[in-house]
Amino acid sequence: MTIRVLIADDQVMVRQGFTVLLNAESGIEVVGQAVDGVDAVEKVGQLSPDVVLMDIRMPRLGGIEATRRVTQTPGSEVKVLVLTTFDLDEYVYEALRSGASGFLLKDASADELAQAVRVVAAGDALLAPSITKRLIAEFSRVSAPLRPPSRERLGDLTGRETEVLSLVAQGLSNAEIAGRLVVAEQTVKTHVSRILVKLGLRDRTQAAVHAYETGLVRPTGL
Incomplete structure (x- = not known):
């Protein structure tokens, strides 16, 4: 099954470069390019793509708001993979909150790019380039004050499901x-699927963010 990809970036060379790299991969097809968030x-x-590679800084409408509009459209199943130049870009935190499923540095290799697209499209694994744990830890530090876990926001998860959610967030x-x-x-896999359904979340990345925001997982230095 071919993964349909839309590339959104205001830099022509980035769009063209990623298009060439991804179209050379088996099972991935770039179906379009966008010059800004609008x-x-x-x-x-x-075009109904499966995955959008979304730059954060774009004219007219930035990638964060574009991500929010794309992911919060009723019935939308498109996944957004945020492109960033810096490994701890402050805007990545807000992009994750806005519904992005993962993030990737623009200088990623062809293999890393293709793998990231496949992982985000599948929704069954947390995107984990070299910066993931460091970024998640920083995201948790700046976004989630130390507080007891909110049982209301954890819904009716069982004890084992809560344990699995904690490990996903790590x-x-x-x-x-x-x-x-x-x-x-x-x-x-069954536990993760039930967690997503019970909490009304899109994927594992959003589950990890939710775990930090509820206080289930506490920030740790890496």
Whole structure:
């Protein structure tokens, strides 16, 4: 099944470069390019991509607001992968809150770019380039004050589901969680799916953000 990608960036060379790299990959097709946030929102409606590579700083409408509009459209299943120049760009935190499913540095290799697109499209693993844990830790530090976990915002999660959510927020993969809890990987996948449904979340990245914001997971220095 081919992953349809829209690239939104105001720099022509970035758009063209990523288009060439991704079209060379098996199972990935770039279906369009957008020059700014307004164009991105319009083309998402026209082209129905699976993944949008979204630059943060763009004219007319920035990537954060464009991400919010794209992901919060009723019935939308498109995933947004934020492109950033700096590994701790302050705007990435807000992009995650706005519905982005992951983030990637613009100087990523072709393999990292393709893998990021596949991971975000699948929604079954937290995007984990070299900066992920550091970024999540920083995001948690600036966004979630130390407070007891909010049971109201954790919904009716079972004890095991709460435990799995905590491990997801720490950046562990399904296989790593399965090893930690001594259960089958498929069991972990089932728990994650139920967590997303119960909390009304889009994917694992949003689950991780939610865990920090509710106070279930506390900031840690990395």
